[in-house]
Amino acid sequence: MDAIAMVQGYTALGIGMIIGLGAIGACIGIGIMGSKFLEASARQPELTPMLQGSMFLLAGLIDAAFLIGVGLAMLFAFANPLLSKLAG
Amino acid sequence: MAAEHGRSPTDYIVHHMTHNSVGQGFWTWHVDTLVMSAATAAFVALLLWLGARRASIAAPSGLLGFVEFIYEFVDGKVGEIYHGSSRGFLTALAFTLFTWIVAMNTMDLLPLDLPAFVAGAAGHEHAFWRVLPTADLNGTIAMALVVLFLVIAYAIRAKGLGGYLHEWIAAPFGNHWALWIPNLVLNAVELLAKPVSLGMRLFGNMFAGELLFMLIALLGLVAGEHLSGLLGIGPAAAFLGQVVFGAGWAIFHILIVLLQAYIFMVLPIVYISMAEQHH
Numbered sequence: 001m002d003a004i005a006m007v008q009g010y011t012a013l014g015i016g017m018i019i020g021l022g023a024i025g026a027c028i029g030i031g032i033m034g035s036k037f038l039e040a041s042a043r044q045p046e047l048t049p050m051l052q053g054s055m056f057l058l059a060g061l062i063d064a065a066f067l068i069g070v071g072l073a074m075l076f077a078f079a080n081p082l083l084s085k086l087a088g
Numbered sequence: 089m090a091a092e093h094g095r096s097p098t099d100y101i102v103h104h105m106t107h108n109s110v111g112q113g114f115w116t117w118h119v120d121t122l123v124m125s126a127a128t129a130a131f132v133a134l135l136l137w138l139g140a141r142r143a144s145i146a147a148p149s150g151l152l153g154f155v156e157f158i159y160e161f162v163d164g165k166v167g168e169i170y171h172g173s174s175r176g177f178l179t180a181l182a183f184t185l186f187t188w189i190v191a192m193n194t195m196d197l198l199p200l201d202l203p204a205f206v207a208g209a210a211g212h213e214h215a216f217w218r219v220l221p222t223a224d225l226n227g228t229i230a231m232a233l234v235v236l237f238l239v240i241a242y243a244i245r246a247k248g249l250g251g252y253l254h255e256w257i258a259a260p261f262g263n264h265w266a267l268w269i270p271n272l273v274l275n276a277v278e279l280l281a282k283p284v285s286l287g288m289r290l291f292g293n294m295f296a297g298e299l300l301f302m303l304i305a306l307l308g309l310v311a312g313e314h315l316s317g318l319l320g321i322g323p324a325a326a327f328l329g330q331v332v333f334g335a336g337w338a339i340f341h342i343l344i345v346l347l348q349a350y351i352f353m354v355l356p357i358v359y360i361s362m363a364e365q366h367h
Contacts, residue, residue: 060293060351064285068292074299078101 007082018073026066033058097306104200104302107224108216118224125221128191136187162186165354170361174242178360181238182353185231189290189349192227195219196298196345197338199331200305223294225287232287235356239282243363282359286352293348297341304337305330 037055041048075081108120139155162183170178196219203217221227244252256275261267307330 056347057351057354060289060347064289064292067296068288070296071292071299074296078098078105 003086004083007080007086011076011080011082015073015076018069022066022069026063029062030059033062100306101299101302103216104218104305105299106216107218118218118226120217120219121221121224121227124195124219125192125227128195128221129188132187132191158187159183162353166357169354169357172246172361172364178357182357185356186349186353189222189231189352190346192220192222193294193345193349195221196223196294196301196341199334200301201330220294220298222290223298225291228291228294229283229287231290231352232283235286235359236279236283238356239279239359239363242360246364282355286355290348290352293344297337297344300337301334301341304333307333 033055037051040051107118110117110119135151136155139149139151159179163179166175166179166182198219203219204215207215207217218224240252247255257268257271259271260274261271
């Protein structure tokens with residue numbers, strides 16, 4: 001009974017850290033990229049459509065690792081393999 | 089499903105996260121992924137064929153204009169990135185990937201309990217069916233493995249088998265015998281990182297989006313149950329609540345769907361063009 005509570009508690013902490021730290025990285029990355037895009041767009045407005053295409057591509061790539069982390073965290077939240085190992 | 093009280097929210101989510109599978113262990117087939125990906129591919133192919141069949145310069149139809157718009161977009165992108173000889177094949181590849189992945193990802197926007205409603209009418213109310221093939225890691229890694237195979241095939245075609253194997257031990261550090269192991273390790277990591285990141289990126293985005301839809305559906309389910317107590321409307325209210333709350337997230341998710349399909353289209357073209365160039 002103790003072991004189950006311990007595993008659940010640490011798993012909850014782990015989920016929070018995965019999502020929180022991943023979000024920090026993703027948001028700072030998008031912020032830096034967005035600021036460079038706005039700067040370049042203000043400097044040369046005629047390049048905006050081309051830069052916007054690349055910006056969306058980069059946004060998807062930056063979000064990738066964070067969302068993989070969210071997927072893993074959700075797995076731990078709802079179908080915790082550590083817990084099933086304990087029970088089984 | 090809404091009529092069963094005493095089912096915890098976790099049970100609801102676990103039920104919706106279970107695949108309809110056949111077999112066990114390594115040989116588990118996810119029937120819902122296979123059927124949904126084949127069905128969306130057939131639907132997209134039918135739509136494009138119908139659009140192209142009426143191709144005439146005199147009286148272009150709306151569907152033809154739409155197909156041509158997507159084709160020009162994809163062809164322009166491929167032309168920007170790839171400057172080799174198989175332009176036609178790569179445009180076809182990019183077009184297939186983009187339209188198929190958009191079609192598969194759009195399955196995410198269906199209401200979550202719709203398959204259960206349909207199955208309930210046929211009498212199988214507790215069957216598992218996940219409608220989103222790209223939220224299954226098997227689905228996305230399968231596509232990424234095909235891309236890996238194409239990258240290797242193009243590299244061998246451009247450099248010859250001997251040249252390609254020589255490059256494995258000679259690039260990027262140099263052709264000294266002491267550098268063979270580091271070169272090999274770096275090349276292996278670089279080659280394997282491509283399909284893994286490609287598959288997992290699409291999977292992560294779609295799985296997280298689908299899970300958020302499930303959580304919103306849970307909210308709708310609970311709200312529906314309270315409403316049914318007040319007004320006596322029952323399961324229909326739960327379904328309605330889920331649709332309304334899900335609409336907000338769906339609007340944001342449409343952007344993610346298109347963006348992830350665009351990324352999955354552009355990156356294989358970039359990888360193939362890099363595979364042909366490296367010397």
